[in-house]
Each structure stands twice: as structure tokens, then as C-alpha cells.
Amino acid sequence: MKEENIMGMVGKLKILSSIIEKNSYIRDTSNKLKQLLEDAESSYRILFIGSESEEKNSLINALIGRKLLTEKNDAYVHIFIRYGEKEFIRAVFVDGTVADFEMRHLYFFTEKNTYIGEILKTYINHIEIYLSCDLLKNAILMNAISLENVTKSFIQRADEVFWVSSSGSIGNDELKVMKGIYHYGIKPYMIINMMEYNEDQLLQSIKRGKERYGQFVEEFIGVSSKQALQSKNSHRMQLYIDSHMHDLTNKINQLCIGKNNREKNMAVRIKQWLELLEGEVKQIPEREPFRSAQNRLKEYADFEHSIGRSLLEKNVKILLAYEKEYAHVSQMLKDVKTLYQLLKVIELEPYLQDENVDLFVALTLKYLEKVREYRTLYTEYVMEQQQFEKWKKKLLRNKLDHVKAEELLLNKAELLNQMQRNCKETYNAIKRIELDLLNDLCTIQRIINESTKQQLEKILKKALYLKYIHNKELKNIENYVQKIREFECIFEMQEFLQKELKEIFEEASSAFSEDERIQILAIIDHISQVQLLGEGFLSTLSLESLRQNFSIKVDFKEKYRFETLHLTETDIISDIPPIPLPIDIQHILDIEKP
Template sequence: MTKPTDAQQTSLNDITDLQQLIDRLKPLHIILSQNSYVKDTTRRLKRIIDDADSQPIFLFLGKERVGKTTLINSLLGRELLEDNKNQPTNINTFLRYGEEECIKAIFLDGMVATFDISKLHLLTVSDTYSAQIIREHLDFIEVYIKHDLLKAVTLIDSTALEVGNNNTAYFSHSLIQRVDEVFWVLRNGSPATVDEVNLLNKLETFNIQPHIILNGIDESTSDVEQSFASEKARYGNKAGEFLGVSALNALKARKTNDTQLLIDSNITHLSQLIYRLVEDKQKKTRHVTELFIHWLERLRKEIEVIPTREPYISALENVERYQSDSEYEFSRQQRDLVLLTSYEEEYQNVSTVFKDVQTLYQLLQKLASDLYLRDSLVEKYEEMAVLYQKNVRDYRKLHVDYSMEYSRLEKQYKKLTGKPLTFPIANNEMESLIIERIHSLNKLQKQCEEKLEFIKKYEVFVSENLYTVQNRLNELAAQRLKTIITQVSDLNLQRKTERVHLRSYADKLAEFNCIVEAQGFLRDAIMPHLLNGAFPITEQEKYHVQNTIECICAVDLTHQALYNRLNIAEPDDLLVQLEFDSKYKLNGLSLTESDVKSDIPELPKYIEI
């Protein structure tokens, strides 16, 4: 068996190291997926894993109308992507290998939709209203086609460079971080602008050396070699390979099977360069490792602020308060017991509110003391009943006054005549004092008569409206009992809601346990592998990795024991406990007309003189 060369062995080692790193990142992603707080960071880790686990990604970058789309079409040997000079590509398009041709649209919110390949125009260059609406929510699209080149590499047809701040062309930094190689496409005869050169300088700070592709070498009368020399002088060691091609001639040659034209187009050299770059496994390993180091720094920043931000603060405070204060739950139980006793006493009082009411006077006393027994109907009846009883009292007082005055008349008459008082009285037996007393008696009799008229009027009202008001009072008492039941239900609901909130706090706190698990996994599985493995990273980067993971692990989120001790018991159902309805039946008011009528002395007779 032939032994592998040193270069082959190095490549195999790089593949092994990269695969081992990916195998460790996958369970880390699963662990972190349990926490929504680091959702975006977890999604970024998933993207690193997916990109590392697939073939290399090569990005074609450049300003408008330099031929990026045509160049990719020429590599694929078909006009798959629409090349429209008036409508450039509007969405970053990933071209991947697939046995069945289709499009996957990845939206900004993470949703993925699959389309037929015929919809490619709609998603990339169409300027219709519906296409614009779709693209507003798109992150990127993936086009799957069956082509041998795509078995080895994923190509990205990118949107055009935009003019950014400080005279520097702008392109999505997050997308550039994902790719393994960048092909910077320029148009022959149209040198890179100052904005583009500034972006090239910026890419150098990210350790990215794009390869310069000079497209349209057939379209300019200028010397291609001279153009290359001029561009190389501008970029120096900031760029990688330099290659001139004619994408249009390459497409034309494939249509006409013109071999010489295909060779002259130099497209085969670009294909060879792509395959050669794909074979550089160490670079891919280096790239993935760099991405993970940057990701670790992002994770560190997020984890370090967890203990100082919501929802962690509220979750921890509420769980610790419930768990640490042994008197807290007891005091709540005592409070609930007092409230419950109060409700039961009130329910019992209301259910027996009419138990001892047997007269109108007793009813009026209840109405004066229990405000829940009042409404407009009851208050009108109460007003008339009070007037009725007042007039009865006045009549009785007048009647007593009349009796006393009559008694004095009898005594005086007997003293004067020696005979008992009888009527009629002879004129010769009457003195002025007796006449005066008779006038006084008649005056009182007249007042009694007037009062009696009032009494009869009010008595009619009180009697006729008794049963209507009585039914209403029973309704008001029943409503009050329902209100008390509602208040107990509200207390019941509040107690349950408090448990629900507490349980949600406990669940939220438990959600951070996966962060604790991730800390241990980083410390025990990831860090030794990066520090002791044959990864293409410097000693300074190893120190940075170790320091970052130690900072991540230094954040104390270990509250699992606290959560395990937490016993959130469901409160007893107060309504079931009390059974108000069965214990206390409402004793309704049941007066009759005779109960509300007062006993009234007979009207005195008028004394004729």
C-alpha cells in the first residue's frame, strides 16, 4: 500500500481535526437551544456548524454590471441566473448541489419556504410589487441544481456593493464571515473605485485575501497584462490570485461547442483555481476555527450580562424570596385564613339577615344598617314607611295628651259638682275653666283626626307595596351572597395565579441550567480539544480561547439545587373547602300586611258643648 505524502497526510489531519470540532459543536448547539435568551447566538452557532459540515462556500463580490451573474452562469454552463442589465440581482443567492432542482427561501425570521426553480426570476430580479414584498422579508435564497462543480463547492451570487461610510464600499459582514473564499470581480478597463479599495483594506483586517477576477478580457482594446500589472500594484499583498476571463465568450463557447473559444475565455482556469482552493483543507479548518473563536467572544458578552438583566433578575429574586423566607408562605396562609373567615362570617350574616325581622320597625333598622339592601325601589318604600311610623308615634302622643287632659277635666268637674262627669253638661254647671278644658280637648281631637288621615294614606302604600319590596330585598340579599362567592373565587384565582407566576419564574430560572451545562461542556470538551489539538491557530489565539471560556464559566448561574428544593404546592380550592351554599341557606324576608301595620288607639270623640 502506498503511503500518503506529507501534504496528503496534513490534509487528512486537517479534515479529522475539523470533523472532531464539528462533532463537539453539535451537542453544544443542542444544549444552548434550550434557552431562548441566547437564541440569536445559538442560531449563529448552527450556521457555523452547517457551513463547516458542508462543502466550502465561495463568494463572488463586486459592484453592479461587472458580470458576477454571467460569470457564475459560465461556470455552470447554463444561463440559470437571469442576467438583466437594467435590474441587477436583488438577493444573495447560494448555489448548492441537489439531485432535484428547487429553491429554498430563508426569511429573516428563520422561516424556510421551498419554490420551484421557475420562481428564480421572481426572487432575484423581478421588480413586481409581490416580488418586492417577498424580498423585504428575505435573508437569502438557496438554489439547488445538479452540477458536478457544486458537489465540491457552494457559490454565492451576491448583491452589488453599496456605497458606505468613510468612502468605503459596504457588504454584509455576517455573510463575508461565512465564506471560505472571496472572488472580487472587476470589469476589464474599469479599475476598482476608491470605495472598493478601501473595502479591500478593511477585509485585510479580517484576514481575508480576495482573488481578483478581471472579467471581459475580450471587450477592451487595452492590454490585459498591463491592466493586471496596474491592479496588482494598487492591491499589493492584500489580494490572492489574479485571473482574467471572458464570461460571455465562455457561455457562447458552450452553446456552440467551440473548444478554442472556451479555452480563450479562460473559464477553465477559473474552474481549476476553484478546485485547487477547495483542496486546501487547512484553510477551511482555520476559517471555521476563527469563526468559532469570534462566536465564543459573542457568547461571553451575552452570558456575562445575564445576571444583570431580565428575565433572569426577576426569576431569581422571586424564587429566592419564596425559597429562603420560611415565614413568607406561612404569613400568606395566615392572611388567606383571616380573609376566608371574614368572608364566611359575612356570608352567614347575610344568609340570616331577615331571620329576626318580624315587624316593619325591625325591617327599617336592617335597612339602615345593611347598605347592600338598598336601591331606588327599597329607598322609596323606606321613606314612606318611616313617615308612616312617625305619624303613628305622633298620633299616639296626641292620644296620650288627650287622655291626660280628659282625666284632669273629670277631676275638676267632680270637685266642683261632687258628681262624675257625664254628657251633656248643663249650662249652669259649666264654669269658664271647664269650657276652656273642653276646647283644649277638642283641639287635640282634631289633631288626632288629621294624623289619622296621614296614617291611613301611608299605611295603604306600605301594605300595597310590601310584597314587591320584600321580593326585591330577598333578591338583593341573594345578590350579596353571590358577590361574596365571587370575592372568594377572586381570592382563589389570585392564589392560583401567584403559583402560576412563581412556577413560571422557576421554569425561567431552570431554563438557564442549559447555560450551566454549556459552561461545563466548553470547559471539559471544547477547550482541551482546541488547545491540545493540531489546529492552525497561534499561541496568542489559544490564550484568548482559554481566557474567553474561563470568563464564560466564571458567570455563576448554578441555581439548580435551589430550583430542585423549590416545592410549589397547588393551593387548596377555597370554594370546595367552605361549601357556603350547603352550610348557609338564605332565610328570606316573609312579612305579611298585618306585620307592617301598627296598633293605633281609637280616635277620641269630639265633645259638643
């Protein structure tokens, strides 16, 4: 299959991509196809990997002729270096969205120990750096995060792999990675990036490399990126020639023109994608949301009346409890006419607890305590005064024991005056508290009314939410129908595979072996044979009957008018007797002596 045949297949796959992207439940598979198509039409992709980040980054810098990447560190994310007249950075996030940055922000992604870099690498899939560089007109340079983090999918996006090392020697773990790359159908180029180009040293490195892993490598190439970068800074052309960097540049240009591996790589990736699609389609009947949607619809189609009735009875029972609570709260303040009644309501209704209400309650309790205290003092005073009056009458009748009676009267009078002062002090305290209560009454009533109103809104909100959930169940049925219909594009895809793509794969003689072609055609047949829905599946489901059975009503506001708290000054002031008058001591002394 020649390059033009590849593009013909790409054109058909674009149509297929537009079909399957209608289904959001196979989005990952759809995105992989989009990525495959993007790579097929892009410039030649060369992936740079290696355990020595300094040598790898230095080589990329030398190829583009500037110090772009920090040589000491691997980047936070995979990097694609592409051609662009305008130079900027494009970050591609894991959800597919993109954001552009100025070149001065590159250090966010390439330098370690930056706080923002740690955050970005969590959410960014890769970045693309657009540079005005002739080499990039035909090539895209891919820089992996690190050797241990490079994935199969990332490697397969490359047309060629350049393995960069300072000596050409690799460890056992690196050899395992190299074998994996070879298993993917790619033989990397081993780029030996020396501090200073030395032919003898290069030949020795190549000899050791061929003995250890030569069968997995396409070619050994020796360069010195350090010398190339030095020549750039010092303008010494001979130094650049000595670096042999031009040999690597020529090799890259040759690869980009020939595109030798693209046909093979695309063929492999297309076959792998079709295998992925086959597995995806076969799993649809057992995966969510298809399985739940289908099972739920079957339940309602077979048992709509019993399910509807059962759910309705359950929700109506809950709704009646909400209505009872709403009725109680809406009428609770109606009969509150005294401070004591208000205190009992506040005590029984937790939602009335508030900092200002608590202070008012404390003040009210103090007020009622003082009122009780005053009434007790007043009662004791009245009893003591009655006894005083008896002694006073006795004094006037009994002239013989005048001195003793007078002394007793004076003692009683002093006691009464002390009790009168206590009454007066308590009475005045009551009046001060009354003043505070009257000053706070308007605010407290507003707070209590507002809190009660909010409680009613909470109850109503719960009832409306129940109604929402109740009605949502019916909406879910409609949504399930829409979900099922979203899979109709699978039928369209199955038909397209049979009528359009199958013929192309039958003619793709140079791209696939006979066994591979047979496998691909079998995959297409398997995908086409998957049956998702039976005939007339939705015909037995009556949405209209469900709507009729699922009707509930929330009319609390109309049925129960909110009765607010409305206490007046008369309601909160306690009725207490006036302060008794003090005893006139002089009047006792002036009583006629015998």
C-alpha cells in the same frame, strides 16, 4: 490542525450544540454555532461580490453554463447555488423555517420591481438554488445581494472571496470594503471579467490594481464570461478557450480540493463564537428573563405572605365591584311592567342601545305622545259637551229666543263633531301604533333579553379574567422556576467545556497561535466560572402556601338568577276612554219650535 482534526473538533462542538440548544434564551448564539458546523461540513464556499452586478451575475452564469441570474440586477436576497440532482429553490426564512419553490419562480427573488419580491426579501434570510452542475459537486457559489449590503457574518461564511470587476478598478468605498475583508483574514481573488478577453488590457488592469490595492488581493485572474456564454449558445469551442473561463474553473477545482482557507477560517470563526458565548453567558444574570425570574422568586421567597395578602385584598375589592354590577343587571328587568318603565331602563343602560331598540323606543314615544294627546282631546271634548248640554236645556226652556239659541247650539254641535273627529283620528292612530308595538314586542323583548344576557357575560368575563390573572400570578411563579431550570444546561455546558473541549484546544497547535490558544483557554475558564444561582435558592419558596393565600371565587351565576323581560299585551296597551259619539245635527233642528 489538519482536516481530520477540524472534523474532530466539529464532532465535539456538535455535542456542545445539542447541550445549549436546550436554552431558548441564547438561541441566536446557538444558531450561530449550528451555522458554523453546517459550513464546516459543507462543500467549499466561494463568495462572489462586486459593485458591478452585471459582471458578477454574468460570471456565475458562465461558470454553471446557463443563464440563471438576471445580469442587470442584484438579487433581493443572498443566494447559495448548490449541487442537486433535482433542481429547485429553497427559501430559508429569518425564523429558520424553509419553503421550497420550483425553478420557474426564481424571478421572484432575482428580478426587481416584483411585488412579491419586495415582500419576500423582508422575511427571507437567503435562498438556496439546487442545480445539476459538475462544478457544484465540490463548490457552493455564494452571491451577495450587493456590495454595500454584504455583512461580516456573510463574508466569514465563505472559504474564498471572488471580487468581480470589468476593469479591475475600484472606488474608495469599494477599497474600504476590500480592506475590511482583508481584516477578516481573507484575501479575495480579483476576477477581471472583460467584454472580450484581451491579454494586453488584462496586464494593464492588473498593473493598476496592484499599485492601488495589490497587498489586499490574493491573485488577479482575467476572463470573459460574455465569450464563454456565447460559445455555449453557438457551440464554438474556440470562443470558450479564448474566454479563459477554463482557467477560473480549474482554479475553483484546485481550491475546493485543497481547502486551504477552511482550517484558518474555521479557527477564526470558532474563536469568535467562543468570545460571543462568553459575552452571552456573562450577561445572563443581568438579562431577561433570568433577571426577572430570579428577582421575582426572591420577592416571593422573602415576602410571600405580605405580597399574597396585598394582592388578594386588591383583587377581592375589584371582584366585589363586578359582583355588585352583575347583581344589578341580572335583576334590572324584574320589575319592568309598563312601556314607561322599559323606556327608563333603556335610557339608563347604554348596552341596550340597538338599531331595532331605537326604532321601538321612537315608536313607543310616539305612542305615549298620542295617548297623552287623545286624553287631552277627550277631556276637552267632555268639557265642551257639558256646556253644549247646558245650552240644549236652555233652548228647551226658553221659547222666546229660539232662533238665536238654535244657531248657538248648531255651532256648538259642529265644534263638538270636529273635536270628535280629532279624537277618532288620534284614537285610530293609537290603535295602529299599538298594532306595530304588539308585532314588535316579541322581537324587542328577545333583543333586550339577549343584550342584557351579553352584558352579564361581559361582567362575568371580566371577573373570570381577574381570577385568571390572579391565578396566573401563581402560575408565573411556577413558570419562573421552570425558566430558571432551563438555564441548568449552562452548568452542563460549563462542565463539557472544561472536560472535553479544553483538551482539544490545548492540542490544536497548527490552527492557533500560542497567544490565541491562551486566549481561548482563558475564555473557557471565564465561561466556566460564571455563577448563575446561589445554593438553596428555591428552597425557601413555598408554592403550597401561595396557592392557599391566592384563592378567590367567582359564583355570580349561582347567586343571582337572570330575570328576563316579559311584557304582555295588557302591559303595553294604555287604558284610554272610547271614542265619543258624534252629535246628531238633525235632532237639534227637530227640537219643537215656539
